[in-house]
Amino acid sequence: MTNLLEFDNIHYAYPNCRESLSGVTFSIKKGAKVALVGPNGAGKTTLLLMFNGVLEPSKGRVLFNGEPLQYNSRSLREVRKKVGLVFQNSDTQLFAPTVYQDVAFGPLNLGMTPDEIRATVTRSLAAVGLSGYEKRPPHQLSGGEKKRAAIAGTLAMEPEVLVFDEPTSSLDPAGAADLMELLDELNSQGKTIIISTHDVELAYLWADQVILVNKGTVIHAGTPEEVFTDPALITSSNLRMPAVLEVYTELVSRQMIGKTGSPKSVLQLVSSLEQISSKPKIDRAPGTITVCNVDATGVEDIKVWVTHNPGHKRGAMGARAKNIAVRESISLDFSYGVIDKGILRALVGESSLLLTPASMVPHVFRRVETYCRESGNTICVLPMENARTAPKTGE
Template identity: 80%
Template sequence: MTTLLEFDDIHYAYPNCPASLSGVTFSIEKGARVALVGPNGAGKTTLLLMCNGVLEPSKGRVLLGGEPLRYDSRSLREVRRKVGLVFQNSDTQLFAPTVYQDVAFGPLNLGMTPGEIQATVARSLAAVGLTGYEKRPPHQLSGGEKKRAAIAGTLAMEPEVLIFDEPTSSLDPAGAADLMELLDELNIRGTTIIISTHDVELAYHWADQVILLNRGTVLHAGSPEEVFTNTALIAAANLRMPAVLEVYTELVSRQMMEKTESPKSVLQLVSSLERSFSKPHAGRALGTITVCDVDATGAGEILAWIADHPSYRCGAMGTRAKNLAERESISLDFTYGVIDKSILRALVGESSLLLTPGSMVPHVFRRVGTYCRESGNTIAVVSLDTTNPSPDQAG
């Protein structure tokens, strides 16, 4: 792994206020999903503003790609091209009369030609599912749409790192799930994602690395399992254990199941329970997961396939897939946690169709394959356009 961002003994205090950061030191690897976790006032937002030079440490260094940040105007422009920041309140980031002009602002300042700007804006809006919104005034968008428009404006700069301050705040559960799926899609394409949150459920199941903060200091930097299974750390940060982990801990303490690797999802908890009760799925008929690339498959073909397979459950992952389902009036059984829910249905003999953008198709096969290797079950995963299992078939 390549270290992308480093924080070396960072100190900072706002004027006439106590220190917001005191001796913060940790590093972030390229391609990681990182959650800065802590209660309000822990220093999360201040630390995020250090990442692209909005704030300069009073002591210590921030390094990007091994080079210390410089704070002259020219250097900061380059830093902010590489490190994009999406604020908690999208209204503070959207200022132009139309969505197109807002997303085009960054490329225009980079000196792109009109043709390049048009292509970049189209690509960025497509990535966040806002194609067709070019002429819409930002103030007429919903909260979730505003968040996506702000992300599109940041994506137009083609950053290596995307930073989000409380990305799911003000969003309803469905909107929050949609947004996190978008962040996963961007991460799979190679973008490093950093978020701040006090939502322990989100941080535990989503992040590769958790930076636990309290009162401006790092209590621990490590894997979600290291952080959230340490009750002393959680208590010190005034947080609570994620629900699935709390249930698992209670079951183990009552000797109702064996102590195994800490589950990060309902699927993993169910699998652990079944192993403890000696109920393997060997010999039982398991369902199939059919994966449809909505970027490469026509709506008519999808509708015809659904009509021919009326017993299949249907789930959609990613904005483009959900937009297609809404546009074509496809009834969805799963709209979040789609891969895990498809696996859970397969374990009780039910088959599912999973609609997803092309960039996420390999992720689906990998995710199911990982589950099968860990559990010993064999769930067939096939592509919509073939009757034979994919070469990457799970199991």
């Protein structure tokens, strides 16, 4: 991957204030999932506002695709097509009488025809799971729906990069999990995703690059493992270690398990514990994981499959899949952390059906394949179209 965005010795001070950013340098690869992590007041929001030129550094350069940002109107208009910013408070971004008009605002200003605007708005709302919301007033939406509407408005500009300021703030745990799944889906479609957060659990599990910020400087930029397994870095940033790492570190210190690599999830921690368990393993075949691409499978086919396979646990990833489950009264056993939960069920001999959009299907196969390679377990993953002829678990 090549560098898409670069910050080169960035300094910035608000009027009559001391510097908010001082000597900030880092780079971001195309297609990355990046978390700017730090306590409140660390300078994260100031950094975000520089990604598409809302703020101009007092010293240093911001580069996009190797070219320094220019701060004239024409250049800024071009960079803001490519780098979309979604604010923490969605109410500051939603201002039109209806959702349709809000999402159409950017394309309208780009000079698109009415037919082009209609197609773009329809596509953007479908991407965030808000099809059918076109006539809804934004103030009548829930917090999660407002966030999705704001994202749709940004997607309508067809950016390469999406930048989010505290994306899960004000959302309940289920809403936050839904939103992060949406960001994963957008990333799987090739978009670079950058978020600011002080939620170490979220950053450790989700990001593939963490930029640790405190007091206006970048303390460290690296993988989540590099950042969150260094107690000195965490302490100096007034943060704490993710819970799964705390448990793992304590187990290692008590010599209850060996150093097997820092677990990123409950699934990986359970696998480490199983490897040293003195309890005999139950001799049974693992369950299977069936993947249903909801973008290519008819609703009636899904319902028939569910009826014919009542013993399968069911999970859904992404807004479209979850909306289908709700609309068709398909009960779900898990709606977040779906892949790991499917793997955990398979390890105890239970099979699962995962409903997912087309863009996330390869991700499911890769995730299970990676787990099997690292753990030595074997779990069969089946596309739904082949599942009816597959042997039942244990046969």
